[in-house]
Amino acid sequence: MFEDTASALFGVEGLQVTGVQAAPDGGIEVWVVTDCQAAAACPDCGTVSGRVHETVVTRPRDVRRAGAAVDLRWVKLRRKCANGECPRKTFTEWVPDLPPRCRITARLREQAAHEVAGRGIPPAEAARHAGISWPVAHGAFAAAADPVLGQPASPVAHLGIDEHRRGRARFAVDERTGDYAVLADRWHTCFSGLDGQQGLLGQVEGRTADDAAYRLAGATPAWRDAVRVVCIDLCSIYASAVRRMLPHATLTVDLFHVVQLAVKTVGDVRRRVVRARYGRRGRCGDPEYGIKGLLARNLENLSSGQFTKILDTLDRDRYGQEIAAAWIGKEKLRDALNLRARVTGSVPCERQVRDRLFSFYDWRAQHDDIPELVTLAKTVSRWEDQIAAAVITGLTNATSESLNRLAKLEARLAYGFRNPRNQRRRVRIACTRGSRRRSRTATSTETRTVTGRKPDPG
Numbered sequence: 001m002f003e004d005t006a007s008a009l010f011g012v013e014g015l016q017v018t019g020v021q022a023a024p025d026g027g028i029e030v031w032v033v034t035d036c037q038a039a040a041a042c043p044d045c046g047t048v049s050g051r052v053h054e055t056v057v058t059r060p061r062d063v064r065r066a067g068a069a070v071d072l073r074w075v076k077l078r079r080k081c082a083n084g085e086c087p088r089k090t091f092t093e094w095v096p097d098l099p100p101r102c103r104i105t106a107r108l109r110e111q112a113a114h115e116v117a118g119r120g121i122p123p124a125e126a127a128r129h130a131g132i133s134w135p136v137a138h139g140a141f142a143a144a145a146d147p148v149l150g151q152p153a154s155p156v157a158h159l160g161i162d163e164h165r166r167g168r169a170r171f172a173v174d175e176r177t178g179d180y181a182v183l184a185d186r187w188h189t190c191f192s193g194l195d196g197q198q199g200l201l202g203q204v205e206g207r208t209a210d211d212a213a214y215r216l217a218g219a220t221p222a223w224r225d226a227v228r229v230v231c232i233d234l235c236s237i238y239a240s241a242v243r244r245m246l247p248h249a250t251l252t253v254d255l256f257h258v259v260q261l262a263v264k265t266v267g268d269v270r271r272r273v274v275r276a277r278y279g280r281r282g283r284c285g286d287p288e289y290g291i292k293g294l295l296a297r298n299l300e301n302l303s304s305g306q307f308t309k310i311l312d313t314l315d316r317d318r319y320g321q322e323i324a325a326a327w328i329g330k331e332k333l334r335d336a337l338n339l340r341a342r343v344t345g346s347v348p349c350e351r352q353v354r355d356r357l358f359s360f361y362d363w364r365a366q367h368d369d370i371p372e373l374v375t376l377a378k379t380v381s382r383w384e385d386q387i388a389a390a391v392i393t394g395l396t397n398a399t400s401e402s403l404n405r406l407a408k409l410e411a412r413l414a415y416g417f418r419n420p421r422n423q424r425r426r427v428r429i430a431c432t433r434g435s436r437r438r439s440r441t442a443t444s445t446e447t448r449t450v451t452g453r454k455p456d457p458g
């Protein structure tokens with residue numbers, strides 16, 4: 001309840017505005033006094049005291065008003081406790097928005113926290129705008145973020161696990177051998193629900209099987225039981241963690257990474273063959289160099305002219321035919337992956353997928369003189385069950401990859417992180433912002449009442 005319009009506009013409960021003037025630096029100077037019954041009560045014994053010890057002026061930080069910095073001057077009393085038994089001799093007045101020893105208003109703290117958590121502004125920038133220090137802005141953000149992030153995640157049926165590099169790896173030259181040695185290469189393992197409803201579920205430092213298993217072990221048994229499918233990259237470490245902690249779940253691999261591997265195989269064969277043929281690396285003007293982009297494309301996306309260009313280039317000699325064999329191998333593998341419902345419109349049966357994979361193995365058997373194709377087939381056969389499961393379920397790790405992009409963006413905005421805990425907090429807040437927005441209910445409808453008007457100054 002505010003007694004006058006100026007105090008209502010200022011809007012800190014328990015403070016009454018007594019004067020406003022322009023500050024020399026372009027801001028505004030606001031003078032206030034305490035207007036709160038409870039402020040006269042001793043915080044220890046609760047006795048209301050009328051005995052004044054001294055008058056002090058404090059300058060707590062407050063939010064900007066219409067863009068201008070506010071220089072708040074609070075004239076408050078230090079009172080003597082009226083209770084002779086009380087160990088506290090004197091106390092200063094305080095109001096709920098500015099508790100004892102607090103030098104910034106609750107709304108400024110809230111604003112700094114919201115700028116970081118809700119709008120993605122780095123704490124350093126939020127602090128600069130609010131006229132406070134980085135630790136204060138960051139502390140406000142952490143205090144607001146931790147309870148939100150501490151809430152247990154809802155169960156997910158489809159879980160994605162992916163790794164995320166914390167920062168650039170650092171190397172040093174070994175003086176004895178002259179080789180590069182890794183000084184630091186730090187990773188996070190990220191967990192996300194593939195329905196995309198909850199954003200990033202959590203992270204853990206490191207990327208070993210134990211690290212991932214540790215995070216899964218922290219979840220409740222009911223949460224673990226709810227996971228039906230887990231999607232990972234072609235990463236045996238996470239596969240082992242999933243088998244250990246979620247033995248009932250179906251493991252699938254992200255098909256993008258399978259195709260990426262096949263495209264890389266074609267590129268490896270092309271580079272080896274070009275070096276064998278010309279005795280140097282490929283360069284602009286070589287026929288093989290002219291089709292390197294086309295070889296990476298999906299067959300169905302090539303125009304007839306582009307298709308003919310590939311055939312004409314590769315049909316000329318045995319070198320070209322070796323590249324062609326790898327390219328056809330890639331397309332045979334993609335044939336199996338293209339059985340997924342998103343492409344065909346109907347869910348395939350396992351037999352169909354395995355038949356097409358067999359056709360790929362058969363092709364590799366006919367070309368066992370191409371080592372890269374042999375390696376690819378070996379990898380595919382090792383992951384055959386997971387690839388078949390991915391084609392049948394149609395699940396991809398795209399959600400995890402998109403969250404990785406957000407995590408990278410956050411690291412850039414922060415110019416890198418030194419503290420992994422801060423990084424996890426900031427990344428998780430950034431990667432759950434969308435889901436928080438969706439779940440937000442109606443905003444507060446609290447109103448401020450003006451009970452009286454200031455008499456006209458004239």
Ligand SMILES: [Zn+2]
Pocket residue numbers: 042043044045046047081082083086087088
């Ligand atoms: Zn007292």
